Amino acid sequence: VLPTVAIVGRPNVGKSTLFNRIIKERLAIVEDRPGVTRDRNYAPAEWLGHKFHIIDTGGITWEDGKIEEEIRAQAEIAIEEADVIVFLTNVVTGVTDLDEKIAQLLYKADKPVLLAVNKADNPEQRSNIYDFYSLGMGEPIPVSSSHGTGIGDLLDTIVDNF
Numbered sequence: 001v002l003p004t005v006a007i008v009g010r011p012n013v014g015k016s017t018l019f020n021r022i023i024k025e026r027l028a029i030v031e032d033r034p035g036v037t038r039d040r041n042y043a044p045a046e047w048l049g050h051k052f053h054i055i056d057t058g059g060i061t062w063e064d065g066k067i068e069e070e071i072r073a074q075a076e077i078a079i080e081e082a083d084v085i086v087f088l089t090n091v092v093t094g095v096t097d098l099d100e101k102i103a104q105l106l107y108k109a110d111k112p113v114l115l116a117v118n119k120a121d122n123p124e125q126r127s128n129i130y131d132f133y134s135l136g137m138g139e140p141i142p143v144s145s146s147h148g149t150g151i152g153d154l155l156d157t158i159v160d161n162f
């Protein structure tokens with residue numbers, strides 16, 4: 001049985017873009033509007049010879065769900081199914097109330113939770129991630145899912161936690 005990695009985060013942080021980047025195929029649908037995508041949400045992936053499955057929990061849709069209910073369901077799926085949870089936030093919006101709610105849900109996970117800060121597209125944004133320590137999830141890992149920066153470091157940390 002392969003390890004499973006789940007990506008959790010509020011809408012529009014870039015979960016599907018990161019998922020696509022990790023599986024290196026554009027299988028998920030990237031949408032600006034939250035709650036309307038029917039993404040492919042489960043795929044095999046590999047890094048440095050470590051095979052695993054990755055889940056984009058935001059791609060599992062509840063058409064009429066309120067955002068907070070969806071996020072609670074995402075977190076529950078991740079806590080149940082995943083061996084490693086990637087909690088994705090982004091540097092453009094900074095830490096939001098929803099990020100804090102997700103952190104609260106993930107504190108009870110008996111699994112490693114890696115905090116990744118997406119949309120860190122340039123050196124200034126990559127160095128502007130200290131606010132994310134306030135989420136209590138340890139060291140934030142800056143990534144740019146659209147440019148590909150930092151993805152190798154994130155994957156190294158993921159496979160270290162298998």
Ligand code: GDP
Pocket residue numbers: 009010011012013014015016017018029030031032034058118119120121143144145146147
């Ligand atoms: P999701 O709702 O969390 O799945 O987010 P998506 O992957 O659909 O991305 C939401 C928006 O953020 C899209 O317009 C993406 O193109 C954009 N986006 C995703 N990753 C990055 C990134 O690393 N940098 C920038 N600047 N935009 C990104």
Ligand code: MG
Pocket residue numbers: 015016017029030031037039058059
């Ligand atoms: Mg998505």
